[in-house]
Amino acid sequence: MKALLTFIIVLTTSIQIQGQERLISGKVTSASDNLPLAGANILIKGTGKGVTANFEGLYQIKVKPTDILVFNYLGFVTQEKKVGTLNTISVVLEEDTSSLDEIVIMGYGTTKRKEITSAVTTVKSESVSSALSGKVRGVKINNQEPQSGLLTAGEINDLEKWGEWKENLKKDEYKEIQQNWNFYLENKIQVAINDNNGVPLNNIKVSLFNETNQLIMAARTDFTGEVTLFKDLNQKCEDDYYTVQIRQNDKIFGKKITNTYNRIEFTLDEQSQSNDIDVMFTIDATGSMGDEINYLKSELKNIITRLDKSIDDKRVALTFYRDFGDAYVVKDFDFNSDIDAVKDILSHQGAGGGGDYEEAVEQALKVSMSKSWNTNAKAKLLFLLLDAPPHFTKENVAIIKEQIKLAQAKGIKIIPVVASGANKNVEFLMRFFSVSTNGTYVFITDDSGIGNPHLKPSTDNFEVEKLNDLIVRLIEKYSGVIS
Template identity: 65%
Template sequence: MKILLKILFVLTVSIQIHAQERLINGKVSDETGLPIPGVNVVIKGTSTGISTNFDGLYQIKAKDTDVLVFSYIGFIEEERVVGKLNTISITLKADKATLDEVVIMGYGTSERKSITSSISTVSSESVSRTLSGKVGGVSITHSEPQSGQLTASEINDLEKWQGWKNVFKNKDYKTTRNDWGFYLENKVKVVIRDKNGNPCNNIITTLYNDLNVPIMTSRTDIYGEVYLFKGYENNSHNEYYRIQINEGNSIMGKKITNTTESVSFEMGNTNTSNDIDVMFTIDATGSMGDEIAYLKSELKNIINRLDARINEKRVALTFYRDKTDAYLVRDFDFNSNIDEVKNVLSDQSADGGGDYEEAVHEALIASMNKSWNMNAKSKLLFLVLDAPPHLTQENVMIIKEQIKIAQEKGIKIIPIVASGANKTVEFLMRFFSVSTNGTYVFLTDDSGIGNAHLKPTAEDYKIEKLNDLIVRLIEKYSGVIG
């Protein structure tokens, strides 16, 4: 009997192990070896599936016993048993019988009979966009999606402080706060004006505890304002604090209590610089494949629309993946030549990854090390991602150090959270934005593009076009609009 029970136990464990899902990835190409974007990769007999990105790459969770079905209009459907494979790359053959008439739609195509309205119909003799490669001897060129399609919303926790305080009760919030050590419950607003009432920009402002140990240092923005957090490092509480401001040889200070919510200073100097630095730091792992092409189009549109009233607008780009990928970080320093920035952006694609967490800490290190203009009136970092950093003690220390650098340089971090993110991503990114006096942006399902998007823990928010929202924020934090 004991032997029988042991055999049953071993069989049960074997079955459970055999049934475990794992990440399968691969590339789908045509007969010429060129990638095919928009191929449907579905687990047979289920509704679980994914589409290949613009480089023909895909990632999907599957079991040994699953069968992957690869299908695309104009090609012969293929099936592959997962088995013990972790990578399944295939070549689809052109189906000349169904290639006579297709309709171009965004990433891919659809049969004409299933499409209504004014979408244009093209024959196999004139297909000339969307795909990259050749199908049945027909040359096909690549075209990026039209901008203005992605939808998003913003939550400014500093401006909606009561809503942020309500989030404190959330269990996921507390877990993320304790894991990463961001304590942002007790703020003080510092306002600095000159003798004429004009805001003083870029003024170094430091909060000290009652032992004269600095807690946090940051800089005033174009409104002459900065938020500091009394328990930022370790959630400790003191009866008294001191705020000190530095501008050249001028140093001023004021004593405040634990309950002080706002304090103001008057200075004689103002920063008259009209320059801004804008950086886009982008997760380029495979999980971003469902939206990366659209994001590239939106970012190009945003860069084009930076207001003409800004004397010098420099833009930088940082792309990151994860360890063991083709690259860890690929970064491009600030450049005032917008065309060069757009060309760099066009050359990027999503690939790699594998586990959920990505090398966010490496991206922040690279981003902080770029040639930020310390005299710029506005310094903005848009962090585009869908996954959190790896949670290790070392990474916690690295990320907190990079956030500290952002604070000291006066860089506002504005996360843009894409599809597939969980609550850890949301709350950690809201910590990033609040602690650097930024705001939190997230993509929504309203566009119908990409996988499902996380609904935030918030009472209300307005849906906007992503490109309009980002341009609005750049103008707001640069003083172009009120």
């Protein structure tokens, strides 16, 4: 009886241990050159759950001892490893030379020869460059990537065209968006902060409270020493008095103002200021972006290269997203000062998945806000490239509002870049994103003749520029770089 009891206890303990999850880590590299395979997929076999390796090929994942990890990367032989008692699992992947002749270029996508009868939108390669790439790890392709400087775009800075913005808010389309997403942004106040010598102070924390001392909005000044706050960020402006509070080191200053104020100035002590720049590109990588994704990749690599030359202290991050039910919802790569590594990651991404119109925009924002943004950076910019809105649910409204408030508090300017296929709902919501975070709104135009038709924006006038030139101009503008 005692032996039986001991056996049952050991068996029960064993089962409990086998069912416990733990965090393991490792690195994925290439056998040919020992370089990290950034973007490699690490999946838990039979579950659909997994992660991607970062710029250094490193990964972390929660697993059970009974799990089997599947390591794959296009052009390389897939490996499987049983977890067991291991806490670290690193793999070296061999190039799969036998599969090279199966890779076929079709229009805007890379696919397998056996899938050639399917539509281009069914492309399944997730972690490698799409068609027209000049090179992919393990795959030699003669086709050249599209040259940069082909896509055309325009910009609407609603903070600088405030009269037009307020006129737009009278339109039914805007009123519907206001009601759905609870953004109003009609009643603003400009806060300017300089030191005793008249030098603008950036990255100063500024908060706006209503007359019952409830926080409405928290933000940070940019390189101009200014920030725009909104008394009606998420609800109509009904208070008679407000308090503007600023914080410098351990000191707090405040001024009580009436609802009629639209500008207020502060003078503070001198302080050292950073020249660091953080730039993130958050990109819709669903199938609907297939008509432009390769051109966008060329433009972004050109932008990143020019950024590398014009701004010394910078980091770049990449976030790709699709939708629930796709191969991944969000695939992210944190900030990196190695520009070549960033461009290499960008080369290995393609469009796929999707299906319905809306995508997981809220999840992409949530991940983007959680990255290692430099709190003291002179400029923090998030370029959101997309052609579809988030799913409209009560939960997503709350998530979006929370992420916008995080962007404001961190001093991150959101700059949407809207591609073909977008409707007025996308335009209006993205303009709310940009206005609320002191950013600007960018949209691709038909002037280049590339991609499907693009939405005509609601504005009196705008200038058509090359997309790469426009984005570089904006980065330099918000970084205080004089070109």
